[in-house]
Amino acid sequence: MNKLTNRDELIALRKECAGALALETKRVLVCAGTGCVSSGSMRIFERLKTLMEERNIPVSVELAHEPHGQSVGLKECGCHGFCEMGPLVRIEPQGWLYTKTTLEDCEEIVTRTILCGERIERLSFQKDGTAYPKQDEIPFYQKQTRLVLEHCGQIDATSIREYLGFGGYAAFETALFDRTPDDVIDEITKSNLRGRGGGGFPAGRKWAQVRRQTEPVKYVVCNGDEGDPGAFMDRSVMEGDPHRMLEGMMIAGIATGAQEGYIYVRAEYPLAVKRLRRAIAQAEELGLLGDNILGTAFCFTLHIARGAGAFVCGEGSALTASIEGKRGMPRVKPPRTVEHGLFDKPTVLNNVETFANVPLIIARGADWYKSIGPENSPGTKAFALTGNIVNTGLIEVPMGTTLREVIFDIGGGVRGGKQFKAVQIGGPSGGCLTTEDLDLPLDFDSLKKAGAMIGSGGLVVMDEDTCMVEVARFFMHFTQNESCGKCVPCREGTKRMLAILERIVEGKGEEGDIELLLELADTITATALCGLGKSAASPVVSTIKSFRAEYEAHIREKRCPAGECQKLKRIWIDPALCKGCSKCAKACPVNAITGQIKQPFSIDLSQCIRCESCIATCAFHAILEG
Amino acid sequence: MQPSFDYRAVDEILSLYEKKESNIIAILQDVQERYHYLPREVFPYLASALGVSEARLFSVATFYENFSLEAKGRFVIRVCDGTACHVRKSIPILERLRKELNLSAEKKTTPDGGFTVETVSCLGACGLAPVITVNEQVYPAMTPDKASELVASLRAQLAAEKAGERA
Numbered sequence: 001m002n003k004l005t006n007r008d009e010l011i012a013l014r015k016e017c018a019g020a021l022a023l024e025t026k027r028v029l030v031c032a033g034t035g036c037v038s039s040g041s042m043r044i045f046e047r048l049k050t051l052m053e054e055r056n057i058p059v060s061v062e063l064a065h066e067p068h069g070q071s072v073g074l075k076e077c078g079c080h081g082f083c084e085m086g087p088l089v090r091i092e093p094q095g096w097l098y099t100k101t102t103l104e105d106c107e108e109i110v111t112r113t114i115l116c117g118e119r120i121e122r123l124s125f126q127k128d129g130t131a132y133p134k135q136d137e138i139p140f141y142q143k144q145t146r147l148v149l150e151h152c153g154q155i156d157a158t159s160i161r162e163y164l165g166f167g168g169y170a171a172f173e174t175a176l177f178d179r180t181p182d183d184v185i186d187e188i189t190k191s192n193l194r195g196r197g198g199g200g201f202p203a204g205r206k207w208a209q210v211r212r213q214t215e216p217v218k219y220v221v222c223n224g225d226e227g228d229p230g231a232f233m234d235r236s237v238m239e240g241d242p243h244r245m246l247e248g249m250m251i252a253g254i255a256t257g258a259q260e261g262y263i264y265v266r267a268e269y270p271l272a273v274k275r276l277r278r279a280i281a282q283a284e285e286l287g288l289l290g291d292n293i294l295g296t297a298f299c300f301t302l303h304i305a306r307g308a309g310a311f312v313c314g315e316g317s318a319l320t321a322s323i324e325g326k327r328g329m330p331r332v333k334p335p336r337t338v339e340h341g342l343f344d345k346p347t348v349l350n351n352v353e354t355f356a357n358v359p360l361i362i363a364r365g366a367d368w369y370k371s372i373g374p375e376n377s378p379g380t381k382a383f384a385l386t387g388n389i390v391n392t393g394l395i396e397v398p399m400g401t402t403l404r405e406v407i408f409d410i411g412g413g414v415r416g417g418k419q420f421k422a423v424q425i426g427g428p429s430g431g432c433l434t435t436e437d438l439d440l441p442l443d444f445d446s447l448k449k450a451g452a453m454i455g456s457g458g459l460v461v462m463d464e465d466t467c468m469v470e471v472a473r474f475f476m477h478f479t480q481n482e483s484c485g486k487c488v489p490c491r492e493g494t495k496r497m498l499a500i501l502e503r504i505v506e507g508k509g510e511e512g513d514i515e516l517l518l519e520l521a522d523t524i525t526a527t528a529l530c531g532l533g534k535s536a537a538s539p540v541v542s543t544i545k546s547f548r549a550e551y552e553a554h555i556r557e558k559r560c561p562a563g564e565c566q567k568l569k570r571i572w573i574d575p576a577l578c579k580g581c582s583k584c585a586k587a588c589p590v591n592a593i594t595g596q597i598k599q600p601f602s603i604d605l606s607q608c609i610r611c612e613s614c615i616a617t618c619a620f621h622a623i624l625e626g
Numbered sequence: 627m628q629p630s631f632d633y634r635a636v637d638e639i640l641s642l643y644e645k646k647e648s649n650i651i652a653i654l655q656d657v658q659e660r661y662h663y664l665p666r667e668v669f670p671y672l673a674s675a676l677g678v679s680e681a682r683l684f685s686v687a688t689f690y691e692n693f694s695l696e697a698k699g700r701f702v703i704r705v706c707d708g709t710a711c712h713v714r715k716s717i718p719i720l721e722r723l724r725k726e727l728n729l730s731a732e733k734k735t736t737p738d739g740g741f742t743v744e745t746v747s748c749l750g751a752c753g754l755a756p757v758i759t760v761n762e763q764v765y766p767a768m769t770p771d772k773a774s775e776l777v778a779s780l781r782a783q784l785a786a787e788k789a790g791e792r793a
Contacts (some may be wrong), residue, residue, distance in 0.1 A: 035753040038764035083753020229708030232750035267655075267692050268749055270762075308651055309691030311747065325650035327689040343648075386710030386752035393753055424709060460709040474712055478747060484689075 003287035006295040007177055010169065013286075017165030020063050024073035026114060027092040032157060033079030033239055034232070034271055040103070041087035042076075047106040049074055055110065063161040072114055075162070078152035078240015081394035082140055085125060090135060090153060097135035098123035127412075140391045143409050145372065147380050148356045149396045152240035157275060160282035163243040169288060171359035175251045176296060184255040184362065185211060191366035192378050193358070197223055197314075197351035198429065198455045198531075200377070200444035203358075206348060209338040210256040213346035220252045220261035221342055223319060223351040227266065227311040228427030229478065231458030233382035234352035236394050238265065238272035241356070242279035246302065248355030250289070251362060252348050253300045261302045262323050262342065267309050276304055311428075311482035315530045316341070316349050318484070329484045330530035351456065353382055373399030377443035387424075387460040388415045397442070404438040407461060418463035421562075422546065426455025428475045428482075429535035431542030432468065451542050453535075467564035468547040469554050473501040475539040479532065490533030493524040497540060506567045509555035514544060569610045569625055575600035577622035584614035584623060631667040635660050645676050650686055654693060662702075663694040699735045699742035700787075701780050706757045708748030716756040720745060722770035723758075726777045740784050741777075 004010050030036075030045040052059040058071040080088045085099035091113055098109070098120065105123060112118040124131045125138050132138040146152075156162040163169070175184050189204025210218060222245065226234040237245055249261045265273050280302050283289040291299045305323045312318045313328040320342040322328035341347025357379060361369045370378045377399040383406065386392050390412030397406060407413065407423065414420045422432040431452035433440065440446055447454050462471065480494040497520050500513050521537030528534045544551060553559045560568040573584070573593075578600040585593040585601060592608040595601030603614070603623075615623045639656040643649040653672065658664055664687055673680040687693045705711075705720045723729070723743050727736055735742045751757045754766030758773070765776065 034749075034751050034764075038751055038754055038757070038766050083751075086753065226750070227747070229712075229748035230710040230752055231748070232752060235750045268746065306652065306655060307690075308655060308693060310689065322651065323648065325646075325648040325686065327685055329689075384752060386755065387713045392710070392755070427709070458709070460713060462713055466713055471713075474709070482747075 003285070003290075004294055005287065007173060010173060010288075010294060014164045014167070014170070017063060017161045018167075020065075021073075021162065021165040023064070023070050024060060025070050025093065027073040027075065027090075028109070028114065029075050029077040029090040029092065029153060031078075031080050031086060031088040031090075031153060032076035033083070033152075033236060034269075035079065035083035036086040036088055037271070039086050041089075041101075043103060044087055044089065044101055044106060045074070045076060047103055048110060051106055051110045052114070055115075057110070057114065063156065063159055063165065073156075075156040076158055077155060078149075078157040079236040079394055080135075080153035081149065081236070081396075082125075082138070082391065083394065084390070084392040088153070089123075094119070095134045095136060097125060097133075097138065099125045140393070140395075140410055140412070143397065143401070143405055144395050145380050145398050146396045147360055147372075148237065148244075148353060148382060149240070149394070151244065152236055152394075155241070157240045157242070158278055160243055160279065160286065163241075167363075168243055169247055171362035172247045172250050172254075172288070173294075175254050175362055176294065176298060179362075181211060181255045181257065184251060187366050188255070188358065188361060191361045191369040192376070193354065193361060193369070194377060194379075194444060195350055196353035196357070196381065196456070198426065198453060200454065203350055203354055206338060206350070207252060207255050210258070210346045210348045213339060215346050217260075217343075217345045218256055218258035219342045219345055219347045220249050220256065220258045221320065221323070221347055221349045222249055222261065222263040222355055223314065223316075223349060224263055224265040224269075224272065225307050225314045225319060226269075226352070226456055227314045227482075228429075228456050228458045230386045230424075230460045231384045231427060231456050233384055233394060233457050235266075235269050235272050236382075237352050237356050238269065239275050242272075242275045243283070244356050244359055245352055246276075246279055246283060246289075248358035249302065250300055251358050252350070252355065254298060256346075256348050258348065259299050259301070261300065262305050263302065264305045264307060264313070264319050264323060266307045273304060273306060280304070310484070311478075312484045312530070312532050315532055318530070319349070320347065327484070329486045330532075332529065353457075374441065374443050376445055381442065381454065381457055383442075383457045383459050385411050385459050385461070388418065388463040388466070389413070389461040390415055399443040400441040400446075402439050402441055403433060406442065406459065407438070411461065414461065414463045416463075418465065420461070421464050421466055422462045422468065422471075424460040424462065424471065424475075424539070425458070426453040426538075427458050428478050429453065429531065429538055430455045430458075431538050432462075432471070432546055434546045436546075451538075451545065453538075465562055465564060467505070467560050467562040468543045468550050469501065469560075470505055470562075470564055472540045472543045473498070473505050476501055476536070479536040482532065483536075484532075487527075487529035487533060489524045489527040490529065490536060493520055493528070494533075494536050496520055497524075497537065501540070504551065504554045505560075505565045507554070507558040507565075509551075511555065513555055514548065514551050518544065563625075566610055570605065571603055571608060571610060571612070571615070571623060571625055573601050573603060574622050574624055577620050579620055579622070581619070583617050583619070587613045587617040589613065631665070633668075633671055636668055636671060640672075640675055647676070647678060647682075650676065650678070650683065651690070654683070654687060658693060661697075663697050666695070696735070697739070699740050700784060701740065701760050702742045702744070704744055704746045704749075704759045706747075706749045706751070706755070706759075707745045708750075708752065708755075710748075710752035711756040714755040716768075718770050719756055719758065719768050719773050722773050723777065726774055741780070 060071045089098040194200040318328040318330045580598040
């Protein structure tokens with residue numbers, strides 16, 4: 001491909017790509033997100049390709065360059081979001097979504113669907129006896145507003161030409177030729193775009209602060225270190241629509257005067273790294289990155305820095321230290337990143353989703369953007385819906401949508417007909433919301449008031465069988481493990497809190513433990529150096545607030561109401577069912593079971609190690625748990 | 627420099643990068659990709675090539691979870707213990723794997739160098755929870771029994787490979 005040297009060439013190329021897209025009258029979009037790839041979607045892709053080639057069906061895996069006839073587009077696209085039902089295959093122009101596709105289905109997809117336009121009933125999503133052929137009709141998608149994720153599942157995630165064909169880099173073009181940097185910042189400020197990484201700091205204000213710095217060298221950094229367990233929104237954008245994120249970063253470059261950018265990606269996301277590398281190479285090849293872009297004075301280059309597995313690197317100053325090749329430890333602020341960031345230069349640091357919103361705002365205007373969601377938190381938010389929920393997956397809804405709509409209408413409620421208990425929002429820095437909070441609108445300010453935070457957008461649903469003390473212990477274990485060790489409150493405080501929680505779930509809790517936890521939480525929150533430490537105690541505080549009785553049952557009655565804590569499990573022999581065969585006593589590795597032959601046996605719980613060997617050996621199902 | 631160690635692979639990696647401090651992590655990652663851990667011998671070599679102290683390299687290598695100073699097994703089994711996997715019961719899977727392979731939280735690699743079992747905080751494949759990976763391959767919707775079956779088949783593969791080496 002030749003480098004584009006001016007605006008007209010970009011417009012012409014966009015037109016050419018749109019024309020090539022129009023010739024793909026039928027399109028088969030195979031989900032190539034991490035979820036579907038793990039369940040074998042790429043083998044389905046290859047099989048479909050072979051089958052079509054065998055039948056001499058003109059198939060274009062890449063958007064064609066030369067004038068050509070009609071063809072069937074077969075594409076690797078980004079995450080459709082409905083991961084629970086993967087591997088997913090979308091059929092266009094009908095807009096059908098095939099779910100749980102297997103290699104055996106491929107032949108039929110080609111002969112019936114592609115050649116004859118027939119729908120395969122069994123592959124359509126079904127619920128309560130109704131089939132939902134079209135993707136948009138599936139309840140999971142109906143209440144969503146997919147803006148940032150609009151291309152995920154719709155376009156080839158590996159092709160800059162498809163992105164251009166769908167109008168890509170038009171916002172960048174506008175920013176470069178029709179606006180001044182101040183105009184761009186004004187538009188972002190007016191849109192009230194707030195950082196999607198957790199804090200919700202207005203992006204426009206951040207950009208303006210960097211623009212004001214007189215230092216000639218500045219950086220744009222994208223935080224793709226999505227470390228919250230149970231969150232994968234940013235990964236889906238990086239994998240499914242990498243160019244949109246690059247476009248957002250390039251616009252930030254124009255607005256702030258930066259000439260270089262870094263994308264910091266988690267080590268656990270190899271596919272995202274691969275797609276981003278490819279996207280950057282494609283943009284360089286077209287001259288959209290590099291020197292004198294499109295014949296202007298604007299120069300911009302992008303680099304990828306791979307993380308190496310440290311949660312704390314999601315914190316701004318730790319992230320920049322890591323890019324510099326150092327231990328990723330936060331530093332005292334001020335000075336802030338906008339003044340002294342990467343390599344000590346002024347730096348714009350936003351997360352993936354924030355940058356992905358930017359092209360939308362520049363292309364459609366701040367007024368349009370503000371018409372979505374509440375005034376103080378406009379726009380949409382992507383959430384990863386996981387845990388004990390029917391429809392696990394990636395969703396995008398307008399800010400201000402209630403938790404009830406997200407969990408029950410989109411998510412389909414709790415798995416296995418169980419009762420909803422709580423939802424953890426914001427990962428290890430966030431809090432638990434309960435049935436009482438179901439009508440809470442999901443936006444930055446409402447959640448803050450409720451003692452939780454939107455965080456990066458992970459929603460982990462928990463059912464009645466989940467022990468909230470164990471959840472608190474789990475998060476504390478995570479944070480303790482990830483504490484960088486620089487400041488004492490976090491390093492020592494989280495250790496002490498974890499020790500208390502471990503004691504409680506083992507049935508060794510003492511009176512006063514809850515108060516001690518709260519006191520430690522107060523101190524850590526007030527004195528820790530960075531966001532990781534300051535929010536480390538949040539899951540504990542919020543579970544104590546909503547589920548204090550559960551803590552008390554563990555401490556006072558040595559009982560786990562949810563029946564999850566292994567060490568508090570009660571295993572007992574039902575005398576009515578026991579035949580006194582002594583098999584269990586022989587199986588018990590610690591001789592905790594005693595009794596006389598042909599008389600009911602009994603278990604000494606002080607000896608029992610809850611290995612459940614006895615349950616497995618009993619032929620009469622006389623040994624029960626609970 | 628250790629005369630017994632073949633530094634050609636390290637030289638190859640070094641040739642891809644500008645020799646500056648900000649590339650330390652990327653270089654260590656490439657070395658680890660090549661050897662599956664960071665061999666002790668490469669530290670003095672890299673330190674002199676990059677013009678930094680060995681301590682500086684160790685500080686980075688020991689800070690990040692992904693770096694390992696110990697050799698890992700032929701099959702590295704990583705059990706995801708992210709929140710989504712955790713609430714869908716990933717711990718019984720971890721326990722089963724450790725039991726099958728006679729490993730623990732401290733003892734992560736089998737003495738024959740066949741298996742390493744470790745946890746990872748989140749692989750981002752929450753839709754398929756609970757998830758484990760063996761080397762790069764992802765195994766979705768695991769159960770303890772499926773984990774036992776997997777270990778059996780990996781053991782068979784390992785035995786076949788060893789037989790192949792002998793032959």
